[in-house]
Amino acid sequence: MSHNNVSSTSGGAVGPQRLLGTYPQRQEGQWMQRIPLFGGRIEAHQLEKIAAIARRFSPGTPLHLTTRQDIELHDIAEQDVGAVYQQLSLAGVATFGACGDCVRNMTIGAGCEFVPGGADIWPLAKLVRDTLFNSPTLFTLPRKFKLSFCGCGQGCGRPFINDLGFVRNPDGTFRAIGAGSLGVRPETGIELYPALSTQEVVWLAAGAMDLFAALGDRENRRKARLRHVRQRLGDEAFREELGRRFEAVRHRLAVPELTLAEAKGQYSHRTVLQFVTGEISADQAELLAEFCRDKAIVVRINLTHGIELYSREPITLPAELACYENLPCIVACPGNDTCTNGLTACRKLAADLAMKLAGPSWQGKTIAISGCPNHCAQSAVADIGLCGCVKTIDDKRQEAYQIYRGGGNGKTRQLATVQETVSAEQIA
Structure with missing residues (x-):
């Protein structure tokens, strides 16, 4: 069944555009298209096609990797939304379930089969x-x-x-x-x-x-x-x-019993590219797609703004991509750049922190930055979470963050605990 032809609404005020992954941005006339990639799996040719769509319909705006293994395209003109649907369909990518009151993109641990x-x-x-x-x-x-x-x-x-x-x-x-x-x-x-x-x-x-x-x-x-x-x-x-x-x-309901294949030991080499704020340019996406296609590398989008590459042999990435290896794991929602609920500039803060925290001491830790109390970046369960708000500090109304620590990253029941609230300037 093709769900990209949905023409009815789903519960409440959610219409077909949201079911197909399209949301209005805070900038009038600009739209975001979310592309769900089931289990984070994407073929090189699909990544290449999505990059081409981004270059055509949102030139200069990077692709955004989400915490549910989606790719988002931002800054799409309203009149181009239909053409984006069509181009994604031609690439073999369906968008039903990306947003709205329905079953959302199902996530799968990126490297479980390896x-x-x-x-x-x-x-x-x-x-x-x-x-x-x-x-x-x-x-x-x-x-x-x-x-x-x-x-x-x-x-x-x-x-x-x-x-x-x-x-x-x-x-x-x-x-x-x-x-x-x-x-x-x-x-x-x-x-x-x-x-x-x-x-x-x-x-x-x-x-x-x-x-x-x-x-x-x-x-x-x-x-x-x-x-x-x-x-x-x-x-x-x-x-x-x-x-x-x-x-x-x-x-x-009759359901077949499945026998699941054990891990494929031949893909034993793992390379992680960590994109700050989840942003990868169309040029970088095309370069990565070409590199992976030529070397038969398996590509998986993970849950923390990263792309994991699984290969049979060690790989040496082009310099334009190698710079994203061994970066700290900083997850950030779009914040007030594009989201109508965003209160703080998450992307800027994430970029500043990535520069300051590069190095081995932060490996294995997740810093999650959310632009509002909805915790879209999963701040409430992170090792270190920052949750955006607006607060009067020193008689000045300004962007601020509640600081959370000690979460289990959703792998356990452990929620992070709130420590304090500080201004965005103090964190950066």
Whole structure:
């Protein structure tokens, strides 16, 4: 089924443009196009085509890598939105589910199928997606519905901040975690089931979506996520209701049992390119696509503004790309550059910090910068999180950040704790 031909609205005031990934920017007449890349997988020819589209319809504006393995194109003129859809379709890229009240892009840990002890769980994630996309419940959701998958057991898919997260156990079963999300009052998810078969993963996902459609809040969008249903019912009552929906789907829906391939040991060399604020120019994207195509390198977009390359042999990148190796992991939303909710200039702060924090001492740590209390950069679970606000400091109204520390990055239940609020100038 092609969902790029959606012509009806989905719940509330969300129309077809949002379902297809298009949002207005704060600049009048300018639009953002989000391109969901399922599990972060992208072929070299697709990356090359997206770069060409960016150059044509948003010249001079870099591509933006998101925390859900999407690519965003910014500064598109309103009259060009339809042409962008058409060009993406010709490249074999669908945009349904990028935004709006529907099943969002499902994330998969970027290198699960290449690490020792891991497995390629893409076929399972695809089966879940196809099942949900063919459900009559799909267009009746009160709010967005996010799922993640991890095939290596390390929680790299960030299950605790998704509506549903599945983490592969060493024996091939899946641990299910659910009803977590961020927003203004973030709360991480809870364990739902310790060991599910691949069939049960599909049934649980369908049952959870049915529960969400039936019990989600349709009056207050600020309390319309699955975790708000859990909070309203209580954890045990939520588990019981979910269990009933799970069993109902089990009895009505035939699902094949999948055998997932173990990790491919031949792609043992991993190179990570960390793009500050997630921005990669069209020229850089085309250069990377050409390099990876010529050397048969596997490309994965990760969850932290990075692109991971998996190869059979060590690689030497062109200088224009090698400069993005070994940079600190700084995640930042667009902030008030383009977002209508943005209060602070996240991109500028991220660029300043990247220059100051380069070096080995920051490797393995995530700094997340959000431009408003919605925590879009996942500041509330980061090692170090900065959450934008506007505050009067020294009798001056100015951009400021709440500082968070000690989060589990969505791999555990651990939320970061608020330390203090300081001006943007003090941080930079």
